[in-house]
Amino acid sequence: MSLRRDLEALLLLVRWDLTRMWRRKVFVVMRVVWFAVQVTVFGLALAAMVRFRGAVAQGIDYYHFYLLGVYTSMLFSISVSNAYEVAEEFEEGIIEYHLSLPIKRSVLTVGRSIGGGLAAFFFTLPMYAMVLALMGGGPPLAMAASLGAALVFSVGVVGLVLSVVLSVKSGDATDILFGLIDAIIIRLSTVFYPSVVLARYAPYYYAALANPISHFVDFARTLFFFEEYRALAVADPLLMLSYLLGFAAGLVSAAVYVVERKLEGGGWR
């Protein structure tokens, strides 16, 4: 009976996040436009000036490499933008309202993580379709696996967002921190350049190896272009998938810990 009630509460929370996303149609359209500019202007221009040197990266189409990279950075940024929404909810007292509901804190956190992750995932589906169209399609299995991995990845990022925002409890700190995280983590990943190029700079290379963005983007590239990218990926495909699952489980657990132990006491700054 208790499990059923927990699941019902979980579904309600997921619906809360999805409904909120649905109400933000203008926001979705703007981001899609911005993405279209990114892949058609920035992406094409970058691809025109790239020339891979060295045997490993020969025969790689940089535009395809970039397309999956920029989709990943968009999925990451959209998932991170949950931070601004949670900050706003805190300012408006919605977080306190959620805490007062007859729902377990752990269910509340898992529900918000899955809801936020699903919202980011659905939000970026038009971008995914655009990338797929520009790549000329792909095997159905690769599409299914990459979409599954995208969902796991965004749930993990939302877990990170909840952990951080609900710990710092400040709108300004949230804005600053996530602007920084967004900028640094994407640059220290394999979104724009393969790991073999990063390997020339040891600190950057090891940061990229530990970076969940690198694992997701290289997993997706390996799914679509196995022969070209398997030697360039940060790890074996199964290892990258395991990393993503661990990342999501670990950060959602961290968010549960923050909500259960650290959230109450001390106001929003």
Place this chain on the structure above:
Amino acid sequence: MMEAARAALFFAYRDLLRFWKFKHWLASQIVMNLADVVIFALVFSNIVNRQYIPDYVKFMATGVLAASIFASSFSIGREVGAEIRREVSHYLLALPAPRYALIAGRVLGGTLRGLVYQLAFIALNVVLVGVPNLSQALAIAYTSLLLSAAMSALAIAISTSTRDFNLQATFRALTYYTLFFFSSVFYPKEVLALRFPQPVAEAVVHTPVSLAAEVYRWGFGYSSSVSPTALFEITAWAVALLAVASLLYARNVSGK
């Protein structure tokens, strides 16, 4: 008139003082702009076709000067947006100062912030690219002044167009991408000409951010020449952006 000028200067002074209040935000912005040079450009230089860009780090370092102006000038927009959300704007409107003094003061405050912030990146360019002579230094200073004023006004107009925190951040990012992707900050015009129709590639060269980047590249000695009309075009852009953005801010702050 003198009273209005004094009020405008006071608003600008207040905004400049408040700039130091956000030390962490400043640090994060500096890190972001530096990351473009010391991470993105450094790694990317290994895969750039040297026929188009012989030294991508130097190319980006000068481009980041324009980006740094954008980031710091937009800090005023971020604050003015928060003022509208928290209704501090009502207090500002109730002060005994004409509305145009408020607008001019806020834009001036943003301009000063942009110039102060850019100093660190000017020093970076002197170290990485080269030392400008007197005429080059004057051109750099004039470009920075106008670009900073135009970006501040634009930031204030954009950030006050909505009370939604998330939409404000999205508008900010959309403006950044539009201004910077359609510019020669990340790639030279030769590369744009390879991929886009000639009129588009030609138009990108005349955007304010491209013009500023070209002046900076010439000013620090990365390129040997600059368009003789570049400074005139930057002036025209700045005047137009200042006029439109000031009118928008006046409308947004009074809620009409």
